[in-house]
Amino acid sequence: xxxxxxxxxxxxxxxxxxxxxxxxxxxxxxxxxxxxxxxxxxxxxxxxxxxxxxxxxxxxxxxxxxxxxxxxxxxxxxxxxxxxxxxxxxxxxxxxxxxxxxxxxxxxxxxxxxxxxxxxxx
Numbered sequence: 090x091x092x093x094x095x096x097x098x099x100x101x102x103x104x105x106x107x108x109x110x111x112x113x114x115x116x117x118x119x120x121x122x123x124x125x126x127x128x129x130x131x132x133x134x135x136x137x138x139x140x141x142x143x144x145x146x147x148x149x150x151x152x153x154x155x156x157x158x159x160x161x162x163x164x165x166x167x168x169x170x171x172x173x174x175x176x177x178x179x180x181x182x183x184x185x186x187x188x189x190x191x192x193x194x195x196x197x198x199x200x201x202x203x204x205x206x207x208x209x210x211x
Contacts, residue, residue, distance in 0.1 A: 092184075094200060095171070095172045128167045128169060134148050144186055151185060156201075164206055171197075
């Protein structure tokens, strides 16, 4: 949990859904268990953050860009949701639109490391 961003994650289910009563279907998908699934990201920016869709989309783009810098270091096989928190009511614009890119990138990297989503090689 950061000041204006929260990261929630869970391991991705590697087993495909199939009818459990059909043993042939279960055998058919055994080779897929060994394949590593890529990490999937979702970025959630609600209307409480900004009423303007332009601002919400710009925030998403900025966070996605910061995540792209860490892409080669991600651990595979996770579903991750990044939730942007609303700023205090006295501000007209969301903080993520006005902060510097380096500050945003540092916050995102800190949260991703804290969640354990980066490889230990770093």
